[in-house]
Amino acid sequence: MKVLVINSGSSSIKYQLFVMPQATVICTGLVERIGLKNAVLTYKYLRGNTFEEYQFTGDIPNHTEGLKAVANLLTDVNKGVITSPSEIDVVGHRVVHGGANFVSTALITQAVKDKIRYLFALSPLHNPAHLLGINVAEEVFASAKQVAVFDTAFHQTMPPIAYRMAVPKALYEKDKIRNYGFHGTSHKYVSEQVTKHYNNPNLKIISLHLGNGCSITAIANGKCRDTSMGLGPMNGLVMGTRVGDIDQTVIFYMVNELGYTLQQVNDILNKKSGLLGLAGVSDMRDLQALIQKGDADAILAHQIFVYKAKKFIGSYIAALNGVDVLLFTGGIGENDAYTRAKICENLEGLNIYLDAAKNSIRTSSIREIQADNATIKIVVVPTNEEKEIATQCYTLCQ
Structure with missing residues (x-):
């Protein structure tokens, strides 16, 4: 299974392509300064046992063009690591804020996108860019399953004494004001590595x-x-x-x-x-x-x-x-x-x-x-x- 991981920011797209379940990285890169002069696309691709690097500096006016440029490099005759975008089985998206709605990874549907949009107010710097990345990926990698992985999901095991705030109860029940936590994907990964290390x-x-x-x-x-x-x-x-x-x-x-x-x-x-x-x-x-x-x-x-x-x-x-x-x-x-x-x-x-x-x-x-x-x-x-x-x-x- 080929899984393309995307972290879409307000003016950037980080990406890595994995072959699973081996978790082998066959390309990685970054599109930055999207919409600005001298945007930069960095692309590192596996050749044999080493990575070679290609970099482009120029006009990348929006996320759609940025992700299309990545797809073109992935399938490039000389630099590519796949022959067609249809080889991508899954596109995994980092989403910062999942609120209390998402306690685990989710297949992206219209309902999921609507909830990500609903949470714009709680994560105005991140969620809008993530949703934009999802919409673009659905267009560029049309045959792939789109999956959202939420930074907040790992923290949903917190007990009420940790996540509740001492505000009027209605603000919690109606307006969902509480502690959610972030960087959950990182905290989950490293803590599991330690658990395995010490068995x-x-x-x-x-x-x-x-x-x-x-x-x-x-x-x-x-x-x-x-x-x-x-x-x-x-x-x-x-x-x-x-x-x-x-x-x-x-x-x-x-x-x-x-x-x-x-x-x-x-x-x-x-x-x-x-x-x-x-x-x-x-x-x-x-x-x-x-x-x-x-x-x-x-x-x-x-x-x-x-x-x-x-x-x-x-x-x-x-x-x-x-x-x-x-x-x-x-x-x-x-x-x-x-x-x-x-x-x-x-x-x-x-x-x-x-x-x-x-x-x-x-x-x-x-x-x-x-x-x-x-x-x-x-x-x-x-x-x-x-x-x-x-x-x-x-x-x-x-």
């Missing part, structure tokens, strides 16, 4: 997905018990441009006293806050370059980023009544030894001990970085959301 399905795991978007999830017996993101993906940890947890009074103060519109507040808290708001840069690599130069704002921004993570770790140890594994994943979590070290620093009272030498080693597989005699494992696990999506699609459609 123990009963582990208590605290999973930190740290990248431009950040979230932390408490997992017990393979199920989510709590997670830091809520109704939307803005709250919880400090992120690249998102504020994380904030006193709600700030919103009313900005509107009522400072004269901002609600849309301006939303833009500020979603796109201009986090590391960007604190230090002027949103990428952790850029932040650390400033730290090396002694930039006071960058130093404070990193300290706040670390402090928030520490607070969540402590609260989730309390929620789980202990922890077996502290797990780091995502672009920062996997690659940034400095940030991992700072997060684990001075947590001896929680029985968390990091080994600096182990932490400095980089590998492409699961690795332990705790001190030799530590009882709590600290592990770095490379995430692979696309592989998880492909696996869920195969399971549903085989």
Whole structure:
């Protein structure tokens, strides 16, 4: 079975083509800057045992043209990996927000698309782009089954004490205001990798997905018990441009006293806050370059980023009544030894001990970085959301 995994953003399309059930990747790539000047299409395709790369820069006015360009490359006489779009059996779509409607992967029907559209208000930066990608894929890969994999699905095992908010009951029952959680595909994948690694399905795991978007999830017996993101993906940890947890009074103060519109507040808290708001840069690599130069704002921004993570770790140890594994994943979590070290620093009272030498080693597989005699494992696990999506699609459609 050939499964094409698509992650459609507002101006981008990430894609990977898998042969299942082996989960062999035969091509991967990215279309970015869609609708802007000098759009870029990157295409890496398997030839023998190695990947070759092709890149195009030019006019890609919309998602339809972008996905058609991908399909043309997939079937290209010299660069292609299939002979016809009809060889694609399943197209798997990442969808950020599934609300309470979707607790598992779903075949896409008109009813499913209507629910994705209904949730635009809860995920205005993501769901519209996902639905656009679905509609385009239905046109370009007309014979394939279309499948939606929801970031929120893994978190639907949270108990009411974790997902309910202390708001009037009608807002929950009628308007579905509650915590949903995000990055679920990643948290599910990495926690399952750890469960397999230790051959123990009963582990208590605290999973930190740290990248431009950040979230932390408490997992017990393979199920989510709590997670830091809520109704939307803005709250919880400090992120690249998102504020994380904030006193709600700030919103009313900005509107009522400072004269901002609600849309301006939303833009500020979603796109201009986090590391960007604190230090002027949103990428952790850029932040650390400033730290090396002694930039006071960058130093404070990193300290706040670390402090928030520490607070969540402590609260989730309390929620789980202990922890077996502290797990780091995502672009920062996997690659940034400095940030991992700072997060684990001075947590001896929680029985968390990091080994600096182990932490400095980089590998492409699961690795332990705790001190030799530590009882709590600290592990770095490379995430692979696309592989998880492909696996869920195969399971549903085989």
